[in-house]
Amino acid sequence: MIIDLQKFLETERPCWTELETILLKLEDEPNWQMDLAQLKHFHYLYERASADLGKIVTFASEPETRHYLESLVARAYGEIHESREKAARLHLLQWFFQTFPQTFRRHIRAFWLAVGVTLAGCLFGGLAIAFDPDSKPVLMPFSHLQGNPAERVAHEEQATHDPLAGERGGFSAMLMTHNTQVSIFAMALGATWGIGTILLLFYNGVILGAVAVDYILAGQSRFLAGWLLPHGSFEIPAILIAGQGGLILGGALIGWGRSTSLKNRLRAVAPDLVTLIFGVAVLLIWAGFVESFLSQYHEPIIPYLYKIIFGLVELALLSLLLGKSGASDPSATPVTDSLR
Amino acid sequence: MTPSRVSTLIIQTPEGIAFSLPLACPVTRCLAWVIDFACIMGLISVVSAFLRLASLISLDLGRALSIVAYFVLQIGYGIVCEWSWRGQTVGKRLLGLRVMDTQGLRLQFSQVVLRNLLRIVDSLPAFYLVGGVVCLLNARAQRLGDLIANTIVVRHRKLPEPDVDQLLAGKYNSLRDYPHLEARLRQRVSPPEAGLALQALLRRDQLDLKARLDLFEEMASHFRALVVFPPEACEGITAEQYIRNVVDVLFRPRVAAKR
Numbered sequence: 001m002i003i004d005l006q007k008f009l010e011t012e013r014p015c016w017t018e019l020e021t022i023l024l025k026l027e028d029e030p031n032w033q034m035d036l037a038q039l040k041h042f043h044y045l046y047e048r049a050s051a052d053l054g055k056i057v058t059f060a061s062e063p064e065t066r067h068y069l070e071s072l073v074a075r076a077y078g079e080i081h082e083s084r085e086k087a088a089r090l091h092l093l094q095w096f097f098q099t100f101p102q103t104f105r106r107h108i109r110a111f112w113l114a115v116g117v118t119l120a121g122c123l124f125g126g127l128a129i130a131f132d133p134d135s136k137p138v139l140m141p142f143s144h145l146q147g148n149p150a151e152r153v154a155h156e157e158q159a160t161h162d163p164l165a166g167e168r169g170g171f172s173a174m175l176m177t178h179n180t181q182v183s184i185f186a187m188a189l190g191a192t193w194g195i196g197t198i199l200l201l202f203y204n205g206v207i208l209g210a211v212a213v214d215y216i217l218a219g220q221s222r223f224l225a226g227w228l229l230p231h232g233s234f235e236i237p238a239i240l241i242a243g244q245g246g247l248i249l250g251g252a253l254i255g256w257g258r259s260t261s262l263k264n265r266l267r268a269v270a271p272d273l274v275t276l277i278f279g280v281a282v283l284l285i286w287a288g289f290v291e292s293f294l295s296q297y298h299e300p301i302i303p304y305l306y307k308i309i310f311g312l313v314e315l316a317l318l319s320l321l322l323g324k325s326g327a328s329d330p331s332a333t334p335v336t337d338s339l340r
Numbered sequence: 341m342t343p344s345r346v347s348t349l350i351i352q353t354p355e356g357i358a359f360s361l362p363l364a365c366p367v368t369r370c371l372a373w374v375i376d377f378a379c380i381m382g383l384i385s386v387v388s389a390f391l392r393l394a395s396l397i398s399l400d401l402g403r404a405l406s407i408v409a410y411f412v413l414q415i416g417y418g419i420v421c422e423w424s425w426r427g428q429t430v431g432k433r434l435l436g437l438r439v440m441d442t443q444g445l446r447l448q449f450s451q452v453v454l455r456n457l458l459r460i461v462d463s464l465p466a467f468y469l470v471g472g473v474v475c476l477l478n479a480r481a482q483r484l485g486d487l488i489a490n491t492i493v494v495r496h497r498k499l500p501e502p503d504v505d506q507l508l509a510g511k512y513n514s515l516r517d518y519p520h521l522e523a524r525l526r527q528r529v530s531p532p533e534a535g536l537a538l539q540a541l542l543r544r545d546q547l548d549l550k551a552r553l554d555l556f557e558e559m560a561s562h563f564r565a566l567v568v569f570p571p572e573a574c575e576g577i578t579a580e581q582y583i584r585n586v587v588d589v590l591f592r593p594r595v596a597a598k599r
Contacts (some may be wrong), residue, residue, distance in 0.1 A: 027426055047355060050353060050355045050357040051355075051357075053357050053359065054356070054357050064539070064542060070359040070360060073353070073357060073359050074351070074359045074361060074444055077351070077353055077359070077444050077445075078440075078441070078444055078445050078446045079446060081353070081354070081444075081445060082445045082446040166399065166400050167400055167403075168400060169398070169400040169401050169403065169404035170400055170403035170404045170407060172404060173403070173404035173405070173407035173408050174407055176408070177407055177408065177410075177411035180411070181411070181460070184415075184457050184460055185460050185461075187457070188457055188458050188460045188461045189461060191458060191461055191484050191487075191488055192461075196461075249488065263442065263490055266488060266489075266490055267490055270448070270450040270451060270454055270488075270489065270490075271448070271450040273450070273454060274449070274450040274453045274454065277453075277457065
């Protein structure tokens with residue numbers, strides 16, 4: 001036998017126990033900060049356990065100690081060699097007004113691509129409904145959009161009772177969760193090299209364009225703007241940002257012109273994707289409230305002009321947030337691993 | 341061509357030490373998911389029962405809260421559990437699985453969120469078909485979410501420190517009275533045979549009485565045949581004690597034994 005197992009175990013066991021105690025503390029208290037002396041000692045214990053593993057590997061007849069040491073070294077390795085930034089606790093306002101818009105701007109080209117694809121879809125849907133009105137059931141498979149827009153507007157404006165009475169909260173919650181799910185889906189479809197995201201954005205554009213042209217041709221532009229702008233000024237950009245996330249993911253998978261490995265590309269974009277999707281969720285919560293409590297009420301209850309102004313103000317504020325917010329502090333945390 | 345499946349992920353540290361992480365197989369992961377699904381349903385039932393109280397104030401409010409709670413629990417269960425329990429959910433805990441970074445590094449929040457959000461694609465078109473197929477084709481049994489988030493699922497056993505008290509008895513060893521036979525025993529016993537004897541002693545408490553007696557009897561007769569010690573060296577000692585003496589001879593050099 002190459003080594004004296006008893007002596008080896010007797011000498012080294014206290015170090016392993018100490019290392020395990022530190023690891024347990026680190027696992028139980030993720031925010032525990034070691035001082036320099038503790039760090040040095042932790043590193044020393046890790047290196048000693050690694051050396052012990054190196055010795056015991058040659059000692060083929062003692063698998064139990066080897067497995068134990070392997071598990072110990074594996075756990076310590078993750079803590080010692082983790083070089084990615086362990087950011088401070090999340091500050092919600094700072095995250096929303098700095099990190100989120102900064103992340104959005106960092107990938108602005110993906111956003112413009114998402115806008116372009118959606119606009120292409122809008123153009124297709126609009127032209128299709130303009131030249132072939134019979135395609136309505138295919139382009140807009142929603143029962144409430146099948147009728148004549150003018151008739152719907154007349155019906156809505158003459159309504160004597162509140163159609164959402166006693167259901168506004170539930171309707172609002174349903175909108176928020178459904179739209180968030182669609183957004184997650186749009187981002188997740190980036191895993192298909194971005195193809196799925198592009199198709200989803202295009203399809204959304206087709207519906208949007210078809211609805212818009214249908215109402216414009218029916219002379220209901222004011223109703224359309226008053227109906228869509230209050231919630232659409234947040235909801236549509238939110239879906240576009242989710243699409244931006246999907247395109248970023250697709251881009252990382254394809255890796256055009258980048259010399260880094262696939263793993264590193266994905267590691268680099270992961271925090272940004274999470275930032276974007278959480279930002280989208282916040283926008284959609286607001287959009288859900290507005291759609292349920294404002295968008296569904298028309299003249300004479302709320303003048304269209306007020307709704308249009310409200311929507312335009314929202315759009316301006318969102319543009320300011322995404323375009324300017326956090327611009328003065330370029331050093332702010334670029335990742336969302338502060339979300340803890 | 342699909343890469344061949346591996347059961348362990350070997351990680352080489354900068355210190356030149358390699359350690360292995362045993363990968364979880366798709367079937368175990370599927371079972372863990374079933375348990376997690378049951379947990380989510382259970383949580384939804386409990387939360388719904390509480391939210392009925394909100395319905396007493398307003399039916400609309402109760403309905404809204406139920407919709408949001410259902411959504412948050414579905415999406416958030418995996419994220420919250422894996423983040424707070426360092427890569428484990430209830431199902432993974434029960435089946436001894438853990439999500440880890442592919443390089444053995446600490447799991448980041450973004451990785452936990454991404455792998456859970458990507459479930460929406462992995463679960464397409466139904467019953468995790470996409471995720472299951474990708475997992476089966478992938479050498480490291482990663483589903484789509486794992487590939488994107490750079491994570492793997494490993495079998496995680498919290499190993500106790502090896503119980504070597506069985507070796508450190510410090511009792512009188514009759515075999516040591518015959519140094520030349522002791523040396524011959526060391527020479528003739530192969531490392532796997534020595535390891536087997538050591539493991540038998542370390543795991544003796546896991547065996548029931550009859551199995552333990554049979555095992556040690558069989559092993560003792562094997563070692564007795566390898567080197568024949570005089571009868572007085574073996575008289576009055578059980579088969580298990582004989583193996584203990586053999587292991588003592590094999591794993592403790594003479595100098596160490598005299599200390």
